[in-house]
Amino acid sequence: MYKYDAIDQTLVDQRVAQFRDQVARRLDGSLAEEEFRPLRLQNGLYHQRHAYMLRVAIPYGLFSSKQLRTLALISEKYDRGYGHFTTRQNIQYNWVTLEDTPDILAELAKVEMHAIQTSGNCIRNITSDAFAGVAGDEYVDTRPICELLRQWSTLHPEFAHLPRKFKFAVNGAKEDRTVLLCHDVGIELKNNAAGQLTADIYAGGGMGRTPILGSLIKLGLPWNVLPSYLTALLRVYNRFGRRDNLYKARIKILVKALGPEEFARQVEGEWSHIKNGDDNFTQAEWDRVAKHFTKPAYKTLPALTNQQVINTASEADKTAFTRWLERNVKPHQVAGYASVILSLKPHGTVAPGDATTAQMYSIADLADQYSFGELRATHEQNLVLADVEQGKLYELWQEAKKQKVALPNVGLLTDIIACPGGDFCSLANAKSLPIAKAIQERFDDLDYLFDLGDISLNISGCINSCGHHHVGNIGVLGVDKDGEEWYQITLGGEQGNDAATGKVIGPSFYADEIPDVMTNIINTYVAERSEHESFIDTYRRLGVAPFKEAAYKNAKKKEKVEKVAEGGAA
Numbered sequence: 152m153y154k155y156d157a158i159d160q161t162l163v164d165q166r167v168a169q170f171r172d173q174v175a176r177r178l179d180g181s182l183a184e185e186e187f188r189p190l191r192l193q194n195g196l197y198h199q200r201h202a203y204m205l206r207v208a209i210p211y212g213l214f215s216s217k218q219l220r221t222l223a224l225i226s227e228k229y230d231r232g233y234g235h236f237t238t239r240q241n242i243q244y245n246w247v248t249l250e251d252t253p254d255i256l257a258e259l260a261k262v263e264m265h266a267i268q269t270s271g272n273c274i275r276n277i278t279s280d281a282f283a284g285v286a287g288d289e290y291v292d293t294r295p296i297c298e299l300l301r302q303w304s305t306l307h308p309e310f311a312h313l314p315r316k317f318k319f320a321v322n323g324a325k326e327d328r329t330v331l332l333c334h335d336v337g338i339e340l341k342n343n344a345a346g347q348l349t350a351d352i353y354a355g356g357g358m359g360r361t362p363i364l365g366s367l368i369k370l371g372l373p374w375n376v377l378p379s380y381l382t383a384l385l386r387v388y389n390r391f392g393r394r395d396n397l398y399k400a401r402i403k404i405l406v407k408a409l410g411p412e413e414f415a416r417q418v419e420g421e422w423s424h425i426k427n428g429d430d431n432f433t434q435a436e437w438d439r440v441a442k443h444f445t446k447p448a449y450k451t452l453p454a455l456t457n458q459q460v461i462n463t464a465s466e467a468d469k470t471a472f473t474r475w476l477e478r479n480v481k482p483h484q485v486a487g488y489a490s491v492i493l494s495l496k497p498h499g500t501v502a503p504g505d506a507t508t509a510q511m512y513s514i515a516d517l518a519d520q521y522s523f524g525e526l527r528a529t530h531e532q533n534l535v536l537a538d539v540e541q542g543k544l545y546e547l548w549q550e551a552k553k554q555k556v557a558l559p560n561v562g563l564l565t566d567i568i569a570c571p572g573g574d575f576c577s578l579a580n581a582k583s584l585p586i587a588k589a590i591q592e593r594f595d596d597l598d599y600l601f602d603l604g605d606i607s608l609n610i611s612g613c614i615n616s617c618g619h620h621h622v623g624n625i626g627v628l629g630v631d632k633d634g635e636e637w638y639q640i641t642l643g644g645e646q647g648n649d650a651a652t653g654k655v656i657g658p659s660f661y662a663d664e665i666p667d668v669m670t671n672i673i674n675t676y677v678a679e680r681s682e683h684e685s686f687i688d689t690y691r692r693l694g695v696a697p698f699k700e701a702a703y704k705n706a707k708k709k710e711k712v713e714k715v716a717e718g719g720a721a
Contacts, residue, residue: 152525153210166267173187178249208269210240212527213294220512238618241276274317287481289323289324295441296338299377300381304319316401317402330622331353331356334365336352337354354406358619358620360615368415376431383425383426387414391405463544478561483537496566502571503532530646564608567590571584576613581612581636581662586662593666607646609621623653668702671702
């Protein structure tokens with residue numbers, strides 16, 4: 152993985168010192184909050200409902216066991232004993248104090264980490280495939296390009312004050328594991344017929360109150376001119392993006408207003424002036440960065456069949472171990488190895504994506520013991536050990552069970568994506584975490600979950616869609632109605648190669664109705680599916696009508712109406 156050079160380390164250390172001075176001036180009153188706010192946001196510090204929240208970048212989801220131990224230390228020393236892994240391959244701490252923040256950033260700097268550009272109207276943490284470099288279906292290892300783009304975009308003076316936050320995703324595999332089309336810019340890397348690395352550029356994707364899938368605007372862009380082309384794209388957005396309306400400021404609104412063809416034409420026009428400039432990547436830059444992403448010291452091992460791996464387990468464990476192999480273990484490029492997903496979705500006990508201090512320390516030990524000391528954070532808020540010997544999978548499973556990170560529910564209904572919601576976020580209209588907990592408790596039977604098969608369920612506490620509810624097969628959105636928390640259901644969303652945004656099925660529900668609503672929707676699927684048909688395929692075949700009818704069959708009467716009637720209003 153990438154290692155800081157002297158320039159990187161100096162920059163991060165200087166940022167820590169700078170922010171320490173800014174915090175001191177805020178605390179002594181010489182720096183007003185309205186002046187301090189943009190400064191703290193540039194360092195990933197939000198003021199939320201109950202405390203400050205610090206968001207730490209994990210660039211393209213790759214980090215080391217040493218870095219994870221520092222993240223654990225921070226959770227133990229400065230927070231409340233846990234951290235929350237997000238959909239954008241970051242980690243958040245929800246209970247930090249302003250006074251402690253410079254010390255936290257100093258701890259991060261010691262292990263080549265920071266919180267720069269995890270907030271604000273700038274280019275945010277660049278995300279990518281959590282299985283980059285090891286996936287069996289990979290065309291291109293995206294990590295060198297991701298690192299080059301990270302360095303290009305960090306503290307870029309021209310793009311520090313964009314109309315709105317800006318998010319990149321980079322994919323280089325047959326299966327899209329990045330939600331590519333739901334980002335402001337999606338970059339799909341491929342090798343062309345001549346073996347040259349190129350990029351297809353998608354622009355104008357996003358979720359929030361206006362979910363839109365990105366449009367292809369450039370095909371076969373040579374990798375080395377990515378900086379100049381993306382500069383041209385961002386200049387068009389910077390020039391014409393809506394700054395007068397927060398809700399229309401994202402690039403998706405501009406691309407929709409102009410049309411993808413006209414937007415692409417304007418980008419080409421801007422690019423024509425700068426495409427041959429000094430801003431582009433060079434082969435020397437590629438060589439400098441790519442050397443950090445060489446293959447680890449793999450052993451020469453035989454490729455084991457699933458049955459051979461299963462046979463390494465005791466008779467008492469075989470059924471449970473087999474389930475885990477099916478859901479949590481993924482194919483690897485190298486014979487004799489596999490990639491393992493550690494589930495951060497225990498049923499009904501902690502919030503999706505949360506890892507305790509003890510778990511983080513233990514997972515760091517597992518990374519050292521089984522996966523060359525490296526880890527990955529996924530879009531789905533789980534963690535990955537990318538390079539595990541097949542012959543050691545049973546041993547790893549036994550250790551992971553002790554830390555409660557071996558639940559075989561990856562891709563199943565209870566592998567829920569959820570934002571922190573109203574329990575923490577000041578922007579949220581409703582709580583997300585109690586809804587996730589209630590659903591996990593209702594659907595706690597693993598036999599039943601395995602029978603249901605792949606179903607994605609995403610929960611957001613507000614229209615900003617940090618839980619990516621639009622692209623869940625089932626989406627739950629918290630909404631506010633006259634100060635009360637209600638929940639809207641969407642169906643038909645999907646991420647990946649067949650990305651789609653879900654449709655709202657009708658009026659919203661009370662929180663205590665949601666488990667029954669989910670049961671009715673799932674029961675309809677079970678009753679109507681054909682053999683081996685997934686939830687999303689059944690939904691697409693039947694349409695929304697039967698699911699909608701089932702969802703509302705036991706819905707309560709609207710208490711607001713009843714209360715008005717009791718008060719005598721007409």
